[in-house]
Amino acid sequence: MxxxxxxxxxxxxxxxxxxxxxxxxxxxxxxxxxxxxxxxxxxxxxxxxxxxxxxxxxxxxxxxxxxxSWSLAALPIFILMGEILYKSSISTRLLNGLTPWLSFIPGKLLHVNVVACSLFAAISGSSSATTATVGKITLDELQKRGYSKSLALGSLAGSGTLGFLIPPSLIMIIYGVLSNVSIGKLFMAGLLPGLLLATLYSIYIMIASRVDSSVVPVEENKYTINDYLYSLKDLFPVFTLIIVVLGSIYGGLATPTEAASLGVLGAVILATYFKSISIDILKNALLNTIKTSVMISFIIxxxxxxxxxxxFLGIARAISEFIGAMGLSPFMLIVIIGIMYVFLGMILDGISIVVMTLPIVLPIILFAGFDPLWFGIFLVFMVELSQITPPVGFSLFIIQSISGEKIEYILKATLPFFLLMIVAVVLITVFPEIVHFLPQYMTAK
Incomplete structure (x- = not known):
């Protein structure tokens, strides 16, 4: 046996x-x-x-x-919002509006995935919703414009995980409840690491576009001040929608699910304003929302x-107990625990990883002298890694359903962003002040 x-x-x-x-x-x-x-x-x-x-x-x-789970109710609603933005001409207008502003940055519109996921992460708090919604809006448009499919897929996979790190975050709420750490402080602590990770992604895109110029289409357009001003008419309505949805959450006026409904209403209003909506568009958006939501639910x-x-087999608990009995130095302990979480991410979803291991791992972490607030952000990074770790990487499956590409191709495209996430984990471990700065600053005020 x-x-x-x-x-x-x-x-x-x-x-x-x-x-x-x-x-x-x-x-x-x-x-x-x-x-x-x-x-x-x-x-x-x-x-x-x-x-x-x-x-x-x-x-x-x-x-x-x-x-x-009531939190899952926001998922199909946010997907519907993305479908409406995609099926109408709004997503095209958004990219057209961003083109002049990103034209002087190496990588140009490839940064759209990073920016859009960062913004949407602050709306939904869900990695799945962020990846599905932004992917619906950006992937086809980037491919039509001649951008590298591999870099577009990889940046979407990496940036989509920001839904767990940039608050509000379901994982942070679960960790806060289980560890008795302030959820408000966790939200503040996750903001700078989230921006750090997004910045690393953008830097990589800049470097990749410099090393291989073929990842970005050749454009000879020279933009004037009038072009920049004219682009605002395409950007302003979309950014207004984002501000309304974000403001309703952070202003305490709506829950994420209610804000998602507000976002759908706003998307319909914008599509009507731009005269780019019809019964067929709404019907197709609803059908695609059902297909995507059912697919994600089946995977869940x-x-x-x-x-x-x-x-039931006791695997997660046994591995955690085995590590705890090894008597390692604090930083070596973190390395081993990190490897354990990456491995568990291959066979468990993020929430299960937190719930099943935290009762064993947290006492070991506290005994080693680590701050539970810092460990909460570290754990969120581990959950993010599980989102793009085969074979149970939800983000990989969602991107596969949107793009139709083989999982091997998506894995290859995602690898650089997986490594960048590990770099971010190393940075917050060596410089824990990145995590503690905002909570300490706000407490001091």
Whole structure:
């Protein structure tokens, strides 16, 4: 009988990769992996019911637990907003308006993903919603204009994860509740690291465009002051919509879900103002919203079921306890825990990672002398990494559904941004003041 948690983990990952590479639907692959793991390692499960009763009960409960979340209600609404902006001419107008302003920056419109994801992250608090909405608006437009598909996909995958780091953030709320850390301070602490990560992405895009000029189309346009002023008529309505949605959240006037509804209303008003909306556009936007939302929900169900199976087999807890017993130095401990979270990100969704490991990991972190506020931001970075770590990287799956590209191509495009995220983790570890500055500054005031 196999009971070693490391061996269990390796077997589960091999099974999962086998299914995913066989072109079976992602949600089905995750569910099948969980079922097979339960059948193989039945001896590790509580001997209360027959194995098939256990599978049925666990699948039903995990489906309910995964989807019974009010925070998920914002997801389809934000996707609908993005669909309306995309199906009408508003997304084209946005990029047309940004073109003169970004023309002098190396990489030009490739920075749109970084800027748009940073702004939308502050609206939705969801990595999935950020990636899906911005991807719907930008990917086709960038490809039509001759920009590098690889760099567009990679920047979207990396920037989409900012939905967890730039407040409001669901992961920060969960961590704050479980660790008894102020959620308000967590929100403030996440802002500078989020901007740091976005800046690293933009710097990489600048360097990549200098090294390989083919990633950006050749444009000989010279823009005048009138061009800059004229572009404002395309930018002003869209930025007004963003300010209204953001302002309603930060002003305490609306929840993210209510703000998403406000955003849909604003998108319809803008599309009507620009005379670029019709019944067919609305119908297609609704149908695509349903398809994307169901796809994401199916993946969430599959990941939720697999997370429950991993929990039943005791893998996450066993690995956490093993690390805690190694007696490492504080910084070596952080390195090992970081590697553990990257590995767990291959088989668990972000919320499950936090909930299943924090009761074991947090006491070890506190004993080693690390600040729980800082560790909260570190943990959010680890969850972000899990979003673009195969095979359970939600952002990768969402981008695959939007772009139609093979997962191997998306992984290759995402790798530089994955490494940049690790660089950001190293920076906040070496310079924890990046995390503490805003909470200390606001407290001092």
């Amino acid at each position: 196999i009971s070693d948690p490391l061996i269990l983990s390796i077997v589960i990952v091999i099974i999962m990769f086998t299914f995913l590479l066989s072109s079976i639907w992602i949600g089905v692959s995750l569910i099948l992996t969980g079922i097979i793991a339960m059948l193989i390692f039945e001896h590790n499960l509580p001997p209360t019911l027959s194995i098939f009763d256990k599978i049925g009960d666990l699948l039903a409960s995990s489906m309910y637990d995964s989807l019974n 169900v599959g990941a939720g079921f697999l997370s429950h199976v991993v929990g």
